[in-house]
Amino acid sequence: MSRRVVVVGAGPAGLCAAAGALRAGAEVTLLDAAEDPGGQIRAWPGFERLRDHVLGHPRCGWWPETSVWSIERAGAGAPRVHVLRGEIDAAGRDRHVLRPDALVLAPGAHDRVLPFPGWELPGVSTGGAAQAFVKGEGLALGDRTLIAGSGPFLLPVAASLLEAGSRVQAVLEANPAATVARGWTRRPWELASQTGKAAELAGYAALLARHRVPYRTGRAVIEARGDGRVEEAVTARLRPDWSVVPGTEQVAAVDALCVTHGFSPRLELPVAAGCRLRAGAFADVDADQRTTAPAVYAAGEITGIAGAPAARTEGLLAGWIAGGGPPDAPEAVAVRRRRDRARAFAARLAAAHPIGAAWPGWLRPGTIVCRCEDTTYGTLRSTAADDSAHAVKLATRAGLGPCQARICGPAVAELLPAGNPHHRPVAQPIRLGELAKPPVENPGRKESAR
Known part of the structure; x- marks a missing residue:
């Protein structure tokens, strides 16, 4: 009898996990909160062919607009997956409980932004939000745009905004040139397998040069100013630990500010499933993408930020093993080799673009840290002086708002x-009325497909 595999997330990792499980002969249910598969970036090579293969496969049920609101552990077996089907803000969503033989988690990551004075102003956005707006609406957030933060993702954000007609004033990498160079040039022979990345980087560099957009290292946005909307960005030179070099502040007139300090993996589902975390930051997996939770596999950014190519190899391997494919199959061995090269790239990425420990020095007592609840840095610090972590949360409501x-x-x-x-x-948020309705227990494949 075919194994039943549930895959959460239909980005590069999840879509490839579904393909791997189907190749192994499993019955697959693929879930994603979005209407369409592919994640935020759908331009990777072979996407359309893979999408059509997976979604059109007779053993695959595709569940778009489906949110996993809870994962229930089930002893030695795979956990039960509690989902809501329907638009997030729509009334009358259906509640289902899935009972798979194996679960593959590939929820991806979201932009990480360190707070700074004024980051809550309209016109200040993450790089991912700005890029999604360009791709979805064909419009840039503003005309005079400054892009800042850390990591190579700043470059495709700049490319998207330039193509949409925005005047990008500069791209600011917070880490100094020495840190970036040391991270990328360490063990240079490993770069031989990343020629595609080098070509991609050269393309972005040429685009910035063509539009006369400066790329500056060791500089960051430490404040945004404006009356009802961002009008100015204060930038400053940083030391390697991200402390501000006094006297280096400059003010730039802007009407849009895109800031991204890397990515934060979406770890709520792995934690709910009982997966152990590596260094408190990523899901811990073995050579076959197994987590420490029974019958639970993980792939993509939740195991380490490495980009879409790495996510695809991890997803393919996780799906193959979860679907009952033999670990020593030639295709599995080849995928592991590609996965290991991709993980080496992830380590290089982390070394070249670390988060400096001194960034809290940018903050002031009135700086908002939790935007949902308007909790300030001063409130956090004064409450933390006397209370436990749990008490601080309840007293300040930091982290208890809509974004959780x-x-x-x-x-x-x-x-x-x-x-x-x-x-x-x-x-995920669930209405009391939705919770009160009896769930549909593990519907069949044909019943689940849309």
Whole structure:
């Protein structure tokens, strides 16, 4: 009898996990909160062919607009997956409980933004949000745009905004040139397998040069100013630990500011499933993408930020093993080799673009840290002086708003001992009326497909 595999997330990792499980002969249910598969970036090579293969496969049920609101552990077996089907803000969503033989988690990541004075102003966005707006609406957030933060993702954001007609004033990498160069040039022979990345980087560099957009290292946005909307960005030169070099502040007139300090993996589902975390930051997996939770596999950014190519190899391997494919099959051995090269790239990425420990020096007592609840840095610090982490949360409501700490959680966890920011028994909002309705228990494949 075919194994039943549920895959959560239909980005590069999830779509490839579904393909791997189907290749192994499994029955697959593929879930994603979006209407369409592919994740945020759908331009990777072979996407359309893979999408059509997976979604058109007779053993695959595709569940778009489906949110996993809870994962229930089930002893030695795979956990039960509690889902809501329908638009997030729509009334009357259907509640289902899936009971798979194996679960593959590939929920991806979201932009990480460190708070700074004025980051809550309209016109200040993450790089991912700006890029999604361009791709979805064909419009840029503003005309005079400054892009800042850390990591190579700043470059495709700049490319998207330039193509949409925005005047990108500069791209600012917070880490100094020495840190970036040291991270990328360490063990240079490993770069031989990443020629595609080098070509991609050269393309972005040529685009910036063509539009006369400067790329500056060791500089960051430390404040945004404006009356009702961002009008100015204050930038400053940083030391390697991201402390501000006094006297280097400059003011730039802008009407849009895109800031991204890397990515935060979406770990609420792995934590709910009982998966152990590596260094508190990523799902811990073995050579076959197994987590420490029974019958649960993980792939993509939740195991380490490495980009779409790495996510695809991890997803393919996770799906193959979860679907009952033999670990020593030639195709599995080849995928592991590609996966290991991709993981080496992830380590290089982390070394070249670290988060400096001194960034809290940018903050002032009135700086908002939790935007959902308007919790300020001063409130956090004064409350933390006398109370436990749990008491601080209840007193300040930091992380208890609509985003459930997805945006502020990592920052709050660094600013004070706030416990595990990924622990959410209810991973997505659910109405009491939806909770009161009896769920549909593990519907069949044909019944589930749309």
